[in-house]
Amino acid sequence: MKVIECNQVSKVYGNHHAVDQLSFTIEENKITGLIGRNGAGKTTLLKIIAGYLRKTSGEMNVFSEEPFNNLKVSANMIFVDDQMNFPTALNLGELLKAADSFYENWDMELAKRLFDYFSLNPKQRHDSLSKGMKSTFNMIVGLASRCSLTIFDEPTTGMDVSVRKDFYRALLKDYIAYPRTIILSSHLLNEIEDILEDILLIKDGEKYLHMSVSDVKEYAVGISGEGTIVNQWTKENEILYKKSLGTGSSYVVVKNDFTESMLERAKLAGLKISPVAAEDLCIYLTSKTNGGIDDVFDRS
Amino acid sequence: MSLIEVNYWEIIKKQYFFKLKAYSGVFTSMMVVQIIAFLLSLGGTGGSGGSGSSGFSYTTGYYNGSMIIAFTMMWALITGILITTKAYRNDDFTFVANRGTSNLSNMLFLLTASIIGGTLSMLSGYLLKVFVYLIFEVDMLFDVTHTISTLWLGIIASILYILLFSAIGYLVGVLAQISKSLIIILAAVVIGYPIYASTGTGQRDEPTLFIAITQFYQGESMLSLFALKVILTVTILFFTSLIITNRLEVKQ
Amino acid sequence: MIVQGDGTKPIYIQIAEWLETEILSENIKPDEKIYSQYQLAEMYNINPATAAKGLTILANEAVLYKKRGLGMFVSSKAKAIILKKRKGQTLKNLVTDLVSEAKRLDVSEAELIGMIKLANSQGEGK
Numbered sequence: 001m002k003v004i005e006c007n008q009v010s011k012v013y014g015n016h017h018a019v020d021q022l023s024f025t026i027e028e029n030k031i032t033g034l035i036g037r038n039g040a041g042k043t044t045l046l047k048i049i050a051g052y053l054r055k056t057s058g059e060m061n062v063f064s065e066e067p068f069n070n071l072k073v074s075a076n077m078i079f080v081d082d083q084m085n086f087p088t089a090l091n092l093g094e095l096l097k098a099a100d101s102f103y104e105n106w107d108m109e110l111a112k113r114l115f116d117y118f119s120l121n122p123k124q125r126h127d128s129l130s131k132g133m134k135s136t137f138n139m140i141v142g143l144a145s146r147c148s149l150t151i152f153d154e155p156t157t158g159m160d161v162s163v164r165k166d167f168y169r170a171l172l173k174d175y176i177a178y179p180r181t182i183i184l185s186s187h188l189l190n191e192i193e194d195i196l197e198d199i200l201l202i203k204d205g206e207k208y209l210h211m212s213v214s215d216v217k218e219y220a221v222g223i224s225g226e227g228t229i230v231n232q233w234t235k236e237n238e239i240l241y242k243k244s245l246g247t248g249s250s251y252v253v254v255k256n257d258f259t260e261s262m263l264e265r266a267k268l269a270g271l272k273i274s275p276v277a278a279e280d281l282c283i284y285l286t287s288k289t290n291g292g293i294d295d296v297f298d299r300s
Numbered sequence: 301m302s303l304i305e306v307n308y309w310e311i312i313k314k315q316y317f318f319k320l321k322a323y324s325g326v327f328t329s330m331m332v333v334q335i336i337a338f339l340l341s342l343g344g345t346g347g348s349g350g351s352g353s354s355g356f357s358y359t360t361g362y363y364n365g366s367m368i369i370a371f372t373m374m375w376a377l378i379t380g381i382l383i384t385t386k387a388y389r390n391d392d393f394t395f396v397a398n399r400g401t402s403n404l405s406n407m408l409f410l411l412t413a414s415i416i417g418g419t420l421s422m423l424s425g426y427l428l429k430v431f432v433y434l435i436f437e438v439d440m441l442f443d444v445t446h447t448i449s450t451l452w453l454g455i456i457a458s459i460l461y462i463l464l465f466s467a468i469g470y471l472v473g474v475l476a477q478i479s480k481s482l483i484i485i486l487a488a489v490v491i492g493y494p495i496y497a498s499t500g501t502g503q504r505d506e507p508t509l510f511i512a513i514t515q516f517y518q519g520e521s522m523l524s525l526f527a528l529k530v531i532l533t534v535t536i537l538f539f540t541s542l543i544i545t546n547r548l549e550v551k552q
Numbered sequence: 553m554i555v556q557g558d559g560t561k562p563i564y565i566q567i568a569e570w571l572e573t574e575i576l577s578e579n580i581k582p583d584e585k586i587y588s589q590y591q592l593a594e595m596y597n598i599n600p601a602t603a604a605k606g607l608t609i610l611a612n613e614a615v616l617y618k619k620r621g622l623g624m625f626v627s628s629k630a631k632a633i634i635l636k637k638r639k640g641q642t643l644k645n646l647v648t649d650l651v652s653e654a655k656r657l658d659v660s661e662a663e664l665i666g667m668i669k670l671a672n673s674q675g676e677g678k
Binding site for chain 1: 561562563564590593594596597598599600601602605648649651652655656
């Protein structure tokens with residue numbers, strides 16, 4: 001079943017296209033990572049899916065319905081980010097009870113266990129928490145609500161490394177026990193890639209890539225060796241990144257159109273073939289120049 | 301995971317009870333406002349005095365709850381505005397809501413607040429009389445026509461007035477969410493018109509439009525007709541707010 | 553085994569290789585049930601789909617077989633298949649690396665064969 005169907009969706013603010021003619025579908029019970037640079041339109045897209053923002057044009061369906069102002073979507077979806085609004089009059093314990101009353105699949109047992117594990121105090125108020133603790137509390141609400149569609153927009157803001165690791169593990173374990181559609185946006189791809197099934201990479205509000213993580217990892221190869229040989233081997237391929245190493249040799253990342261035997265021959269020709277990490281690939285794909293920041297300093 | 305089917309009224313009910321807890325600060329502020337009004341009313345809400353040539357003097361004072369009701373009306377106006385602000389409005393969308401349930405539960409909340417506010421301010425008017433009689437030991441001329449039914453009439457009338465003001469506040473707040481400049485224009489009209497009318501350039505001495513509006517409600521001696529007028533107005537105000545907010549986005 | 557997420561080898565291949573090692577060392581015997589994709593996902597903190605991909609590789613190579621509704625089981629010929637594969641692929645890859653490194657270092661073919669013979673005799677001598 002398709003949980004999200006996004007067809008030519010745009011969101012325009014004045015002259016700026018925050019989301020531009022974006023089309024993709026997300027299948028049920030998958031964990032998808034939404035990756036993109038700051039300002040790529042990740043949050044805008046997620047808020048259109050959540051029904052918070054109105055799209056300017058196109059067609060957006062969540063559970064086969066238009067999400068804006070939709071009570072059914074709201075009841076089956078939770079949107080977690082670091083700016084979640086909670087009434088200041090209620091303490092954390094009361095907020096959990098409120099969430100319990102609204103979300104039918106809410107697991108109070110899980111919420112309480114996580115609450116204790118992360119040493120939160122039920123008498124404390126949300127606005128008195130530190131940034132990391134706020135994110136931790138929001139994450140607990142996001143997990144315990146067990147919504148069919150769970151959206152985490154940069155959920156780990158302010159969390160330290162160990163809490164982030166605990167969160168990803170908790171997310172994975174709860175997902176295995178109660179499969180549901182999860183979208184996780186983050187710019188720390190190498191932290192989350194293992195628990196993801198798919199990656200949706202967007203750039204300037206447009207879709208750049210949407211495929212499984214394992215395909216992303218095989219999308220490109222890094223080739224290094226003597227510059228002339230490297231050039232000869234890569235002249236047919238799309239170059240994603242280029243860097244000179246020392247005087248004669250260079251490192252080039254190209255789209256992987258090679259067959260297994262071609263790569264073997266390349267190795268015999270003295271080239272070094274290496275896989276490209278998903279995070280690096282996303283950086284290369286979304287950067288404006290082939291050389292990255294080096295191009296700024298390279299005036300020759 | 302199977303999808304949850306939602307019941308519109310069930311969600312409104314949940315939000316309503318959630319708001320009674322979450323907006324408890326609103327009731328605290330009402331208490332404070334009423335206590336201030338009560339203390340100010342202890343000096344009497346109006347009166348006159350005089351003295352005779354044979355060496356006697358007298359002062360009269362009116363002791364009633366009108367200042368408390370007036371203060372509560374202002375409180376209702378501000379509360380109506382307050383719960384339309386982003387901080388309050390976005391709380392709904394953290395959990396389950398759409399614009400319809402969010403507005404309707406707000407309206408139920410304002411109705412509840414008005415009932416509590418109206419009842420308390422009317423009762424504290426009575427408390428005030430007893431208070432003045434016992435503490436200041438003044439001679440009291442009680443209005444002997446007061447019966448249980450007039451008490452009820454008083455309570456209902458104050459509830460309606462307070463509800464009216466909360467509904468005005470709510471619409472004003474909603475307009476402010478659409479555009480800040482709308483509020484400046486509205487404020488300019490509300491403040492500017494009486495000034496214009498009273499400076500004489502309009503060749504009038506009184507802001508007749510406001511008097512007409514006030515007369516429309518105050519001039520009604522029949523409670524049932526008054527109630528009808530207020531309920532009708534409140535419905536129009538709330539309905540307008542509902543229409544306007546239906547396209548409003550949730551932004552942080 | 554600790555999954556290496558640095559991109560040196562796809563995780564599903566690491567999972568498949570780990571399962572192969574478990575089968576070779578007879579920690580999991582023929583006709584025994586192998587870990588499910590969910591167990592593997594939990595053990596290695598990876599997405600169940602990735603774990604499933606590792607299992608599918610082994611199923612396609614007939615190392616594992618499916619029983620409807622019961623899961624995946626180790627086939628009776630599993631060990632032989634794995635050994636054959638490792639000879640054919642792993643060793644071949646190592647040889648390719650060896651040859652290209654030898655070229656870079658200007659080691660002649662005869663010299664290389666001599667080194668292999670030497671290493672082999674040393675291994676036997678132990």
